Amino acid sequence: MKLLEAMKERILIGDGAMGTLLYSYGVDRCFEELCLTHPDQVLNVHRAYIEAGADVIQTNTYGANYIKLARYGLEDKVKQINEAAVQLARKAAGDEAFVVGTIGGIHGTQSLLGSKEEIKRSFREQLYCLLMEKVDGILLETYYDLDELIMVLDIAREITDIPIIANVSMHEAGTLENGMPLAKALQELEKHGADVVGINCRLGPYHMVRSLEEVPLLDHAFLAAYPNASLPAYSEGKLEYVNHPDYFRKCAQDFRDEGVRLIGGCCGTTPEHIRALAEGVRGVTPLAEKQVEEKPHPVAIREKRSKxxxxxxxxxxxxxxxxxxxxxxxxxxxxxxxxxxxxxxxxxxxxxxxxxxxxxxxxxxxxxxxxxxxxxxxxxxxxxxxxxxxxxxxxxxxxxxxxxxxxxxxxxxxxxxxxxxxxxxxxxxxxxxxxxxxxxxxxxxxxxxxxxxxxxxxxxxxxxxxxxxxxxxxxxxxxxxxxxxxxxxxxxxxxxxxxxxxxxxxxxxxxxxxxxxxxxxxxxxxxxxxxxxxxxxxxxxxxxxxxxxxxxxxxxxxxxxxxxxxxxxxxxxxxxxxxxxxxxxxxxxxxxxxxxxxxxxxxxxxxxxxxxxxxxxxxx
Structure with missing residues (x-):
């Protein structure tokens, strides 16, 4: 059974954070490079999530593009890292889980990290590497800049017909950084050919669920959510996520009630959080209909300058x-x-x-x-x-x-x-x-x-x-x-x-x-x-x-x-x-x-x- 066919029948569970787990093991470097230098560590993380109940795992390639790898002097290893990452995920998944190739956003708070043309070239290179390894789908995640996400989505849709998951990230619940309401943004992604649209990172379950309350079920795309474990605490020079996994078990039903068909975890989440999500929706059927009450978004009053x-x-x-x-x-x-x-x-x-x-x-x-x-x-x-x-x-x-x-x-x-x-x-x-x-x-x-x-x-x-x-x-x-x-x-x-x-x-x-x-x-x-x-x-x-x-x-x-x-x-x-x-x-x-x-x-x-x-x- 293929990824989208499975999603029609049931709610799928995604994996959690790769970096959080590797960091807890004492790794503090370019995580993507570990696919080459420490493959066993990456393999063990994949297996831990599958054992916890993940149906969909993502390759360890979030930042495995030319622009981001250049910060570590690894820009010439784009092909090797992406190939190794898919192979490790495949080895862990076997016939138990789908493997999606992850490509992260370039523009975050630093929107000048790469020009449009540089991002396009970098994206195409990474995309080709993942497609050559026969992934089950492509996951575009952590895109704060909607224009950037649409730009790379158009490229991907032109090149391949495999399922594409497109997740935006928000600083504020329900609103993208360009001021667009989440519902409208996800509809735009659907128009540009995404098969699954959703949100990931920055926000925990509470604010993600609140954001999804204004999002209707879409005609041609499923909904996804990958929340952070919680708001991070700062302790002894480190950011720590302290949310107890049991909370995710309760939130899993809330995500289902908003129509989500793919639920995973982002920063701070561990196999225990994924296990809790899987248990929270076990035996639960996906939502088929949803009524959404549109809430007015505040409009800024435009003041005139003194003549x-x-x-x-x-x-x-x-x-x-x-x-x-x-x-x-x-x-x-x-x-x-x-x-x-x-x-x-x-x-x-x-x-x-x-x-x-x-x-x-x-x-x-x-x-x-x-x-x-x-x-x-x-x-x-x-x-x-x-x-x-x-x-x-x-x-x-x-x-x-x-x-x-x-x-x-x-x-x-x-x-x-x-x-x-x-x-x-x-x-x-x-x-x-x-x-x-x-x-x-x-x-x-x-x-x-x-x-x-x-x-x-x-x-x-x-x-x-x-x-x-x-x-x-x-x-x-x-x-x-x-x-x-x-x-x-x-x-x-x-x-x-x-x-x-x-x-x-x-x-x-x-x-x-x-x-x-x-x-x-x-x-x-x-x-x-x-x-x-x-x-x-x-x-x-x-x-x-x-x-x-x-x-x-x-x-x-x-x-x-x-x-x-x-x-x-x-x-x-x-x-x-x-x-x-x-x-x-x-x-x-x-x-x-x-x-x-x-x-x-x-x-x-x-x-x-x-x-x-x-x-x-x-x-x-």
Missing amino acids: KEKPLHEIAKKRHSVIVELDAPKHLHTEEFLDGVRALKASGVDAVTLADNSLASPRICNAAMATLVRQECDMRPLVHLTCRDRNLIGLQSHLMGLHTLGMHDILAITGDPTKIGDFPGATSVFDVTSFELIKLIKQFNEGTSFSGKSLKKSTNFSVAAAFNPNVKNMEQAVKRLERKISFGADYFLTQPVYSKETIIELANATKHIEAPIYIGIMPLTSSRNAEFLHNEVPGIKLTDDVRDRMASARGDKDKSIEIGIDISKDLLDTALEYFKGIYLITPFMRYDVSVKLVEYINSRLNNDLKGVHAGDIQHT
Whole structure:
């Protein structure tokens, strides 16, 4: 009897976690490699699950693809590992169980692990290896990204007609991370040819059963569920699953009542959990009919941005715009900072930007200072947000906080490495990249959190991204810029530029880009400052002419400032000719220098405007 024929007649029991059991044996390495190095251990796990009552076992190939094996230097062993894995499962199963070839998802919380084309190539290679070994079916499991799952499902369905089980994973009960209800997602998988659709990982039985309550029986696909043992506990540096297997015996009937035909286990489950599931549905017939009461899913309220405050990227598309960076203090004396903001406001800048612990040195929280900037100075803040200091939980909490405080302008950046700061031993987080942070912020604008849960309100962030034009290959740098646009970036702020030629080259390379670009200009204050930036700060290079001009005033503080301002004015002349956005970076709290440059910009623009009017009059 074949797999789907058996599922028509009865509820089948899947196996449990492979990694959990191997880890309990003291194995802490690439589990898939054990198919080659320690085959007996893998074989024993398969046999333990079959003895516990599993009708369907999966090959030890969850991460046996090129992309994931490359992390262990095993990318050239894709064929050998997958072949050995099927052979071991076959040896254990005999005529007692079906063998399905497992292929795990690539995109999890790190959605940039592989491009679409890389995932397709990697998937095809692994799929062919499994099919050559004559598996009874294919199990696609732990896919948080529905688009990725549909992409590989389409490939598999085109290549083979054997049964395909497609399981999604959820952060929140009943909702995928893209905000789609589970029922709709499973219906989509059915349309794309999956024979069995379901859920696995992340959630325990309770939340999986609750999620399935809104899922009707499908016309052309059976339902599956592979819950985790429980929520993990953290003990002595290890994650442990403490759920007693007897609980699974009670839950087995609940899964049956929701129409599930294939029940197994995921993280934390053992042969005892599988034995309990088998006992829980012994002699029970599958559900034939099911009534589902559709529950309304919350829709985020879309709030409009104040008409008085247009997004910066819209401003920079219509007229010249100037923003100035003023770092939050490293101490608790804030008066000088606020005096600087007031001076910049009086000069007419569009916004004051606040770095997020620039150069990896602790400063007053920029969200707190941004609140003071708005409340005490009536000035618009542009808040920088790094991937370095906050995990995925903290980033989302911070975004909700910024929205609640009325902050709508964000610069999403990676952040300077901790090794260059005051605490080089501090840990960098980097749960997400700057690309993913941009995407997350735009997802908030749709009223959806990373997990897919409704925020009940949508944010209205305008998202800036960083761009470094001080590179040897401008074409490659622009491709990176274009990729950030594809993730949702609205406009860009560049690293400080000290070359007119670089500004012109950037203008020519980005003629096709509609997103505004603010050219970064940071006045030099001394020859030592110039040499430090040129030789020690990544992403900044000065021309020989600039360094020579600063060196000519070595030892004369006032003269150095004067030359630094003159150099900035020369650069501004070129920047204003080619770009509408100017991003002034205040050096060492010398906001008086930034004010002088803003005044210079205003005079230049006013003179240009007078010239236009004079030309109009003469032409008339």
